[in-house]
C-alpha cells in the first residue's frame with residue numbers, strides 16, 4: 001500500500017431507479033431479503049430519477065462514513081453492513097500508476113470508506129429511492145474495489161440493501177428471480193430485454209407528494225405477510241402465471257397484454273395492502289382523488305380506442321406512474337393531466353417527470 005497518508009482514490013457512478021410492473025411484496029427471509037415471488041420492473045432514464053454516489057478510500061480515513069443528500073447518516077444498520085461486508089470480501093488488487101497507489105486485496109479489510117450519495121428526487125416517497133441508492137452504492141464500491149463479479153452477482157449483494165435495488169443493476173426490463181436457495185445465492189436480477197428493445201414506451205410520473213411515506217415498504221410487507229390471507233394466493237397462484245405472460249408481452253412488445261398485466265398487478269398489490277391488518281393505505285386524500293381520476297380516465301381511454309394506450313401503476317407511495325404506448329399518446333396524456341391537475345406553486349403537488357427507459361452509467 002502507498003506509504004503517504006494523503007492519497008484518496010475515488011469512483012463516481014450514477015444509477016436510475018426502477019418501477020415494478022409485477023410487484024415484489026413480501027419476504028420469506030428478512031435478513032437476506034429473499035422475496036415470496038418473482039418480480040419484473042422497468043429501469044428509468046437516469047436524467048430524471050437517479051442516485052449519484054461517490055465512494056472514496058484513503059489511508060487517512062479512520063472509519064466508514066456516509067452522507068445522503070449532504071447529511072451524514074449512520075452506516076451501523078444491518079443492510080449497509082451486509083453490502084459493505086459482501087463487497088469487501090470480493091475486492092481485488094487495485095493499482096493506479098499515475099497516482100502511485102497500490103492496494104493489495106488483503107488491505108481492503110483495513111481501509112475505510114467515505115461515501116457521498118445524492119438523489120435527484122424525493123427520498124422515501126414511494127419513488128424507489130432505496131432501489132437506486134443501494135444499486136449505486138454496490139456498483140460504485142465494486143468498481144472502486146475492482147470486484148470481478150458481473151451485474152447479476154452484484155444484484156445479489158444490492159438485494160441485501162433493499163430488495164428492489166437488485167433490479168436497478170440493469171437497464172431495460174429486468175426480472176428478479178426469487179430463487180430457491182436458503183442462502184440467497186440464486187435470488188438475483190436478470191435483464192429480460194435492454195433499453196433499446198421497446199423504445200417507443202414513455203414513462204410519466206405524476207409526483208403527487210414528495211413527503212416521506214408513513215409506512216415503509218419493509219414494515220408494510222412484513223405486516224402483510226403476517227396478516228393477509230390474500231398475499232399467499234397472490235404469491236403462489238397469481239404472480240407465477242403473470243410473470244410468464246408479462247415476459248412474453250415484453251419480448252413481443254404486446255402493449256395491450258403489457259397494460260392489462262401492469263394495471264391488474266398494481267391493483268392487486270393495493271388489494272393485498274388493504275387485506276393487511278391493520279390495512280395499509282399508500283394514498284393521501286389528494287393522491288386518492290387523483291388516482292381514481294387517473295384510473296377511470298385510463299380505463300375509459302383504453303376502452304374508447306378499442307386497444308390500450310396507457311398503463312398505470314402505483315407503488316408504496318401516492319405517486320402515479322403512467323406508461324404510454326408511444327410519444328403521441330404521452331403528449332396527450334400529459335396535456336390531460338396538466339389540465340385536470342395543474343402543478344401547484346407550493347411545490348408539493350403535481351409535478352410531472354417524463355422519461356424513457358435507461359442504461360446504467362459510469363460517471364468516472
Ligand code: DP6
Pocket residue numbers: 019020022023024025033039128130131161162163164165217218219315316
Ligand atoms: C411496492 O425494495 O423498498 O416498490 O426490500 O424492504 O427494502 P425492502 O423493500 P423495497 O420494496 C419495494 C416495494 C414496491 C414493489 C417493487 O418495487 O417491486
